[in-house]
Amino acid sequence: MTGPTRPTAAPRPSLSLLDGIAMVVGVVVGIGIFKTPSLVAANVGSEAMFIGLWLLGGLITLAGALVYAELAMRHPSAGGEYTFLDRGLGRNVALLFAWARISVVQTGAIAAVAFVFADYAQAVLPLGPYGIAIYAAAVLVATTAVNLRGTVYGKIAQNLLSGLTLAVIVLIVIAAAVMVPVQLPPAAPPAMSSDGLGAAGLAMVFVLLTYGGWNEAAYISADLRGGRRNMLRLLLFGTLAITAIYLLTNLAYLSVLGLDAIRASDAVAADVMRLAAGDTGALLLSIAVCIAALSTLNASIFTGARVYFAIGADLPALRKLGAWDHDGNHPRRAILIQSAVALLLVAFGAMQRDGFQAIVEYTAPAFWLFMLLIGVSYFVLRRRDPQRPLLTWPLYPAVPGLFCAASAYLLYASLMHTGLGALVGIGVLLAGVPLIALAQRNSAMVPAE
Numbered sequence: 491m492t493g494p495t496r497p498t499a500a501p502r503p504s505l506s507l508l509d510g511i512a513m514v515v516g517v518v519v520g521i522g523i524f525k526t527p528s529l530v531a532a533n534v535g536s537e538a539m540f541i542g543l544w545l546l547g548g549l550i551t552l553a554g555a556l557v558y559a560e561l562a563m564r565h566p567s568a569g570g571e572y573t574f575l576d577r578g579l580g581r582n583v584a585l586l587f588a589w590a591r592i593s594v595v596q597t598g599a600i601a602a603v604a605f606v607f608a609d610y611a612q613a614v615l616p617l618g619p620y621g622i623a624i625y626a627a628a629v630l631v632a633t634t635a636v637n638l639r640g641t642v643y644g645k646i647a648q649n650l651l652s653g654l655t656l657a658v659i660v661l662i663v664i665a666a667a668v669m670v671p672v673q674l675p676p677a678a679p680p681a682m683s684s685d686g687l688g689a690a691g692l693a694m695v696f697v698l699l700t701y702g703g704w705n706e707a708a709y710i711s712a713d714l715r716g717g718r719r720n721m722l723r724l725l726l727f728g729t730l731a732i733t734a735i736y737l738l739t740n741l742a743y744l745s746v747l748g749l750d751a752i753r754a755s756d757a758v759a760a761d762v763m764r765l766a767a768g769d770t771g772a773l774l775l776s777i778a779v780c781i782a783a784l785s786t787l788n789a790s791i792f793t794g795a796r797v798y799f800a801i802g803a804d805l806p807a808l809r810k811l812g813a814w815d816h817d818g819n820h821p822r823r824a825i826l827i828q829s830a831v832a833l834l835l836v837a838f839g840a841m842q843r844d845g846f847q848a849i850v851e852y853t854a855p856a857f858w859l860f861m862l863l864i865g866v867s868y869f870v871l872r873r874r875d876p877q878r879p880l881l882t883w884p885l886y887p888a889v890p891g892l893f894c895a896a897s898a899y900l901l902y903a904s905l906m907h908t909g910l911g912a913l914v915g916i917g918v919l920l921a922g923v924p925l926i927a928l929a930q931r932n933s934a935m936v937p938a939e
Contacts, residue, residue: 505718507727514704514728515735519659521606521786522700522777523739524759531752533693537744540752541932543690544740547697548733551704553893554861555725556705557868564719564871570793571864578867582926587863589922590856594915596794598830598853599703600787601835604847607783610776623840627833633787634829638822658778659735662759663742665766695903698896699850700736702787702857704729723786794828848915851911854904856919858897865894 534540561574572591591597608625619623656747704725714720743752746762759779763771833845835852839845868890905912 505714507714507723510714510720510724511728512730514724515731518701518703518732519735519782520729521603521779521783522702523659523736523758524782525606526696526700527740527743527758528752528755529696530693531749533689533696534749535583536750537917539690540749540908541740543693543697544736545733547694547701548736550698550892550896551701551733552726552729553889553896555729557865557890557893559722561864561868561871561900562725564875571860574864574867574871575860578870579863583863585926585930586919586922587860589926590860590919591794592828593831593918593922594856595853595860596790597831597894598835598849598915600630600790600794600828600832601626601839602849602853603783603786603790604832604836605839605849607780607787609846610779610783613776614773614780622845623836626836626840626845629784629787630832633784633791634825636760636788636793637825658775658781659739662762663738663744663790665746665762684803684878689901691899695900701732703790704732705756713908716803791825791828848911851909852915855901855912855914856915858901858904862894862897862901865890 530543531540534543562570565573565577572584572588575587604626605622607629608622611625611629612621664849714724743758743762746765747755747758751761752758757775760772760775763775767774835849836845839849842848869887
């Protein structure tokens with residue numbers, strides 16, 4: 491029996507190494523570094539531990555990047571993680587991941603970033619009681635429109651926005667270098683548990699949340715020029731650049747404010763700029779966070795829609811999802827569907843007390859569950875084909891093992907430290923099981939083209 495064929499239109503390599511690095515840096519170095527350092531500082535006992543956890547987060551991220559590098563070089567595809575899971579753990583697991591990404595993970599991440607943009611935009615130019623919802627919906631529509639223009643326009647916008655985001659961080663670092671360190675009123679001692687390791691583990695949840703997004707590079711492997719060599723360079727250089735940026739930024743925070751003041755701050759970057767340039771500096775920082783959110787949104791929309799191409803190609807009943815627009819070199823229909831789901835999640839978040847927190851709780855368990863399963867699929871695929879490992883590991887299996895262990899812990903933490911949003915997300919994930927079974931049954935009745 492002839493299996494379903496892939497659509498004839500497919501991604502054309504159109505991204506340079508620099509374009510790809512801009513995509514990864516844009517996804518990761520966005521809103522997190524302006525929000526999470528205070529939460530990390532609240533759970534550590536010293537400045538050395540504070541910086542050490544950010545360094546450890548970079549090492550864990552690098553371990554994950556190396557795992558992804560080998561997987562992406564073995565299986566370059568617009569489906570990214572979907573392809574890894576399909577070949578490692580089977581079609582059913584891959585389809586459940588695709589459902590999770592469509593309904594929970596990627597669309598939830600896009601909605602969360604839209605809320606951060608909206609919070610800061612509302613502070614700059616208030617639009618009344620519904621301003622946050624209006625801003626969140628508007629920025630989603632705008633960034634979707636940019637990506638619908640095609641890959642060329644999406645990558646140009648990403649390069650510009652990533653450059654602006656990095657320029658803001660450079661300004662913060664320069665402000666810290668030229669200022670005489672100022673200590674704000676000290677905060678109360680951190681409310682750490684009797685188990686210091688447990689408090690440090692909670693801090694790592696926030697650190698790795700800030701590093702989140704590096705895995706999106708897997709979705710542009712088919713768009714990247716230079717093939718396997720550039721994919722490895724992209725993941726390594728991108729991860730090292732992100733780690734360096736985060737270390738420098740947090741050292742700047744410590745230099746200007748000190749650990750106690752970071753704990754007490756609700757907006758640590760704004761406090762740094764307020765000391766450097768007054769209220770005007772804080773206002774400019776709010777605008778800068780909006781720019782960072784735009785960068786993250788643009789890159790997430792670009793990479794997120796690629797999995798629809800893969801699932802649409804594998805299930806004939808959903809083949810329309812995989813339609814590739816040859817003129818724009820992008821999955822046009824997938825981008826539209828992804829943004830529609832994200833808009834629904836914005837509506838859900840707008841009905842909650844804190845839209846951003848509700849969406850983060852909604853996405854976290856599913857995200858770390860599939861990170862763990864991708865780590866497992868890596869070992870499965872490597873064992874199946876031991877004759878051609880593409881990367882030589884000096885500490886194998888310690889490096890991929892570290893990635894799996896970190897993913898397992900963060901899955902546990904996301905279930906233990908989140909609320910109703912996590913239960914809703916798990917419910918939506920499980921709802922995909924009967925939907926996938928129905929789609930597979932319908933696909934069996936659709937003749938291959």
